[in-house]
Amino acid sequence: MFSVNVRGHIMVAHSFRGEVFGPAQQLHGATFVVDATFRRAELDADNIVVDIGLATEELAAVLGELNYRNLDEVPEFAGINTSTEFLAKVIADRLADKVHAGALGEGARGLAGITVTLHESHVAWASYERSL
Numbered sequence: 001m002f003s004v005n006v007r008g009h010i011m012v013a014h015s016f017r018g019e020v021f022g023p024a025q026q027l028h029g030a031t032f033v034v035d036a037t038f039r040r041a042e043l044d045a046d047n048i049v050v051d052i053g054l055a056t057e058e059l060a061a062v063l064g065e066l067n068y069r070n071l072d073e074v075p076e077f078a079g080i081n082t083s084t085e086f087l088a089k090v091i092a093d094r095l096a097d098k099v100h101a102g103a104l105g106e107g108a109r110g111l112a113g114i115t116v117t118l119h120e121s122h123v124a125w126a127s128y129e130r131s132l
């Protein structure tokens with residue numbers, strides 16, 4: 001299996017509900033380094049997994065929808081803990097929509113899967129992996 005990874009980052013604010021959380025129940029900020037890894041068994045006609053430039057641009061576009069937002073105020077996340085894991089799925093699903101819409105190029109239609117990893121620090125991260 002081949003893979004290509006591109007990276008971006010976001011800064012958000014959010015708060016969590018639930019006794020499992022301590023200070024994070026209060027509104028707090030988070031900066032995530034975001035890795036998107038695209039996978040396929042065979043390279044495309046250009047001998048690549050996906051164009052790195054397009055993948056970087058489209059990841060940046062997806063992240064731009066979240067960057068600098070207070071996620072507690074985003075209607076689609078109302079009542080939801082926007083955990084690192086949850087945000088990894090949101091980003092992966094939005095990138096998958098872009099792949100299916102052709103935004104990452106025709107060759108990208110042959111991608112097998114994508115994994116999005118959010119690094120919340122140098123010692124903790126979470127991922128969501130899905131097929132395409």
Ligand SMILES: Nc1nc2c(c(=O)[nH]1)N=C([C@H](O)[C@H](O)COP(=O)(O)OP(=O)(O)OP(=O)(O)O)CN2
Nearest residue numbers: 016020021022023024025030082083084085120126
């Ligand atoms: N599985 C996850 N666990 C936690 C997440 C997460 O997204 N996924 N997020 C947080 C906090 O937002 C953030 O990491 C701050 O950490 P921390 O202050 O350690 O979290 P708590 O408020 O829960 O404090 P504790 O002292 O650990 O009770 C936390 N966990």
